[in-house]
Structures are given as structure tokens and as C-alpha cells.
Amino acid sequence: MKPAPFIYHNPGSMDELAAIMGSVEDVKVLAGGQSLVPMLNMRYAQPEHIVDLNRITDLSGIEDNGDRVAIGAMTRQSALIKSDVIAAKLPIMIDALQWVGHFQTRARGTIGGSLCHLDPSAELPSICLLYDANLTVHGPDGERQIPMTEWPLAYMMPNLGEKDVLVKIEIPVWSGDYGYGFQEYARRHGDFAIVAAGALLKLKGDIVEKVAIVLAGAQQVPYRLSEAEDYLAGKPLDANNLSHVSDIAQQQEAMSDAYIESDYRKRLAGVMTRRALEAAIERAGGAKPS
Amino acid sequence: MSDTREISVTVNGETHKDTVETRMHLGDFLRLQLRLTGTHLGCEHGVCGACTVLVDGEAVRSCLMLAVQADGKDVTTIEGIANGEELHPVQRAFRENHALQCGFCTPGMIISLIAFIKENPGATESDIRTAISGNLCRCTGYQSIVAAGVQAASEMSGAS
Numbered sequence: 001m002k003p004a005p006f007i008y009h010n011p012g013s014m015d016e017l018a019a020i021m022g023s024v025e026d027v028k029v030l031a032g033g034q035s036l037v038p039m040l041n042m043r044y045a046q047p048e049h050i051v052d053l054n055r056i057t058d059l060s061g062i063e064d065n066g067d068r069v070a071i072g073a074m075t076r077q078s079a080l081i082k083s084d085v086i087a088a089k090l091p092i093m094i095d096a097l098q099w100v101g102h103f104q105t106r107a108r109g110t111i112g113g114s115l116c117h118l119d120p121s122a123e124l125p126s127i128c129l130l131y132d133a134n135l136t137v138h139g140p141d142g143e144r145q146i147p148m149t150e151w152p153l154a155y156m157m158p159n160l161g162e163k164d165v166l167v168k169i170e171i172p173v174w175s176g177d178y179g180y181g182f183q184e185y186a187r188r189h190g191d192f193a194i195v196a197a198g199a200l201l202k203l204k205g206d207i208v209e210k211v212a213i214v215l216a217g218a219q220q221v222p223y224r225l226s227e228a229e230d231y232l233a234g235k236p237l238d239a240n241n242l243s244h245v246s247d248i249a250q251q252q253e254a255m256s257d258a259y260i261e262s263d264y265r266k267r268l269a270g271v272m273t274r275r276a277l278e279a280a281i282e283r284a285g286g287a288k289p290s
Numbered sequence: 291m292s293d294t295r296e297i298s299v300t301v302n303g304e305t306h307k308d309t310v311e312t313r314m315h316l317g318d319f320l321r322l323q324l325r326l327t328g329t330h331l332g333c334e335h336g337v338c339g340a341c342t343v344l345v346d347g348e349a350v351r352s353c354l355m356l357a358v359q360a361d362g363k364d365v366t367t368i369e370g371i372a373n374g375e376e377l378h379p380v381q382r383a384f385r386e387n388h389a390l391q392c393g394f395c396t397p398g399m400i401i402s403l404i405a406f407i408k409e410n411p412g413a414t415e416s417d418i419r420t421a422i423s424g425n426l427c428r429c430t431g432y433q434s435i436v437a438a439g440v441q442a443a444s445e446m447s448g449a450s
């Protein structure tokens with residue numbers, strides 16, 4: 001038996017969930033299990049209680065609310081990738097999902113699980129950050145909203161108490177014509193990203209009206225490249241400005257680990273940012289930067 | 291005291307009622323309690339894909355699902371895909387293309403490809419490569435597995 005012993009709970013409703021969460025200590029919430037179960041199997045995590053959300057059907061679903069898309073935390077990655085709402089309103093998420101594990105892990109993995117695990121290289125948290133998503137959390141004192149900017153506290157540590165459960169993700173969509181690009185580099189397809197970059201871009205003529213850029217994998221938490229966003233606002237996205245933005249990305253701090261040095265991540269951050277923007281320019285109908 | 295539950299799971303068409311320890315994963319349940327050892331366990335943390343089975347028709351990693359979560363579900367393992375003596379088209383394609391050597395990765399490869407081709411009938415060679423990107427093989431070098439996948443995809447989608 002791989003995991004250490006635990007007591008298993010599988011509530012069938014939000015009320016049952018609240019009752020269980022209120023009565024147990026040392027608990028881990030189980031969503032799709034594609035990160036938590038490996039941690040249990042390796043005994044990195046040895047909680048006394050496991051609370052499985054898989055029977056609570058209210059926690060999954062994709063809702064098109066016009067200028068926002070609401071996604072239940074237990075919505076599977078495979079459901080997102082096949083969703084017409086996501087394809088129409090958040091097409092960059094479909095691109096990003098192609099990089100999330102493999103189709104066999106996406107069949108179980110959820111958006112909420114990915115946000116709560118908060119691997120620095122994970123694609124879905126970075127998409128949520130790119131859009132300034134708003135998260136709804138149920139805790140001992142009821143429901144509260146957490147803006148995505150306040151979600152990552154530190155390395156793999158979301159702004160979530162032990163007894164909190166993430167229930168919903170609301171994403172404000174971009175309206176009108178805009179372009180997007182998502183680029184990632186990993187050692188093999190499906191491996192954790194070394195660096196990934198996402199960009200959303202709205203042009204007026206050739207002038208940048210609105211831009212958002214996010215990087216994952218480079219630092220301990222995903223982050224927005226606000227310096228570059230501020231720099232670009234109101235400027236044309238020509239070759240000079242594109243290079244400048246790529247330099248900004250490359251100058252940010254980046255982490256080192258046993259396999260990849262920080263300099264390599266920095267360089268990739270520059271390249272991925274440039275490529276994400278190039279794809280966004282093309283989709284926004286802008287001229288190829290020259 | 292260990293935490294146990296009664297579960298009822300249909301595996302390859304047969305319903306099993308059994309008591310499981312809640313910390314037991316589905317792969318161990320299939321192998322140790324049902325003695326269906328065709329499902330292989332390589333890494334038990336989601337990396338190798340050897341343990342892939344179908345749960346309600348979807349390919350999933352059986353080492354990353356608890357047996358108790360399979361309660362009420364329909365599971366298909368490598369033992370359940372042939373029709374009597376007649377091999378499944380993916381199995382036959384593996385034999386014809388020499389797509390296995392030691393055979394350790396094979397159950398996971400075949401189950402993954404069955405699910406993938408069913409969802410993507412016109413799968414191309416590059417789709418097949420993506421499909422098995424989550425399945426590790428240490429013997430074949432993958433070429434023969436890709437060839438088998440391409441052959442099976444064209445047979446299963448009704449082309450010659």
C-alpha cells in the first residue's frame with residue numbers, strides 16, 4: 001500500500017462538505033488527484049483525513065455569463081479543452097491546456113486542483129493570472145472572494161487555509177478583437193514547463209491599446225510582466241519595442257534547480273515572451289514587427 | 291484500525307463487490323484483489339502510463355485514482371479488450387508491427403491508444419505520438435509502437 005493510512009470522506013453535497021471540514025483536523029482536499037495522489041503515494045503528504053470532492057456535482061460546470069466565464073473548481077481539464085464556451089471566450093486556455101500533462105491525466109485533473117497545488121510551472125494558474133480571475137473560496141467563516149493577484153503567497157502555497165475549499169473561478173473575458181499567444185518549453189511534451197509565457201493583446205491600428213503578459217516556470221510563482229505591460233501601453237509593437245519587452249522578460253529574476261540554471265530560464269523567458277507576443281500580434285491582425 | 295469501504299465495481303463486464311482499504315489505489319486493487327495482473331505498475335506516481343485503464347470509457351492512470359473512487363464505475367483493463375480469441379485491432383496492430391519487446395509498457399500503451407483513437411478517429415502519426423507522450427517505453431524506441439498506432443487508427447476509422 002503506497003499512501004500512509006488516512007480516513008476517507010466523500011461528501012455528496014456542499015452542506016455535507018462544510019460539516020466534515022468543520023469536524024476534522026489535519027485534512028487534505030482531494031480534487032482530480034493528479035498531483036495529490038502522487039504526493040500521497042510517495043508519502044510526501046500524510047494527512048489524517050482526505051476529503052474527496054468528486055461526488056459534489058455542483059462543483060463542476062462551465063457557465064457563460066456574458067462578460068465573465070464562471071468555472072466550477074472540479075471542472076476537469078478534459079471538459080475545459082472540449083468546451084465551446086472556453087473555445088469562444090477564452091481560446092488561450094485551450095492552447096495552454098494542450099501542455100497540461102497528458103490526455104490521460106487531463107481526464108481526471110481539475111482546474112481547481114491545479115490552482116490549489118500551484119506548481120510554479122502550471123499553465124492554468126498562469127491563465128487565471130493573465131485574466132485577473134476572481135476565486136471563490138468556502139471556509140469556516142463562510143464564502144470569500146480572492147483576486148488571482150493575491151492567490152499565490154509563495155512557492156506552491158496558495159492563499160488558502162487548511163479548512164478552505166476553492167469552489168469557483170470567475171474569469172472576466174476580453175471583448176472585441178484581440179490576439180493571444182501561449183508558448184511553452186519543456187524537455188518533452190507533457191513534462192513540467194521550464195518556462196511558459198502567455199500574452200493577450202488588443203491593438204488600435206498598430207498601437208497597443210491593452211496588453212497582458214504572464215510567465216510561468218521562471219520564478220517560484222507565476223507572475224505578470226507588468227513592467228513590460230506598462231512600457232507597451234500606447235506604443236506600436238514594432239521590432240524595437242518587441243525586443244525591449246523580450247529584454248525586460250530576460251532581466252527578471254529566475255530560479256535554478258538541479259536540472260536547469262537560472263540563466264537558461266532567463267533566456268527562455270525572453271524568447272517565450274517574444275514568441276507569445278508575435279502570435280498575439282498576428283491574431284490581433286497587426287503587421288509583423290519589422 | 292485501517293479505514294475500509296465496501297465498493298461495487300464493474301471490471302471487464304463483471305461486477306465485483308469487495309472491501310477495500312481507502313488508501314489503496316485502483317491499480318493495486320485490480321492486481322492484488324482481483325488478480326488482474328495485466329495492468330502494470332511502473333512508477334506509481336503518474337509518470338510512466340503503464341497502469342492506464344479505462345474508467346467509464348476514459349483512459350486514466352489507475353495509480354492516481356483510489357479504488358474507493360471507482361465505486362459504481364465501469365472499468366476496462368487489458369484483459370477485457372479482446373473479443374474471445376479475436377484480438378482487438380490495436381492488439382493485432384501491435385503484434386503485426388512488433389510493437390512490444392518486454393511488454394511492460396504495452397497494456398498502458400494499448401489502452402491509451404484505444405481511448406485516443408476512439409475520440410480522434412482520423413488520428414495522424416503526429417497525433418499518435420502526442421497520444422503516447424505520457425507512456426514510457428524503455429525497449430522499442432517507440433517507432434514500432436507509433437506504426438502500430440497509425441495502422442490501428444486507419445483500421446478503426448474504417449479506412450482500408
Ligand code: FES
Nearest residue numbers: 332333334339353
Ligand atoms: S504506474 Fe501509474 S503512471 Fe506509472
Ligand code: FES
Nearest residue numbers: 391393427428429
Ligand atoms: S516493450 Fe519494454 S518497456 Fe515497452
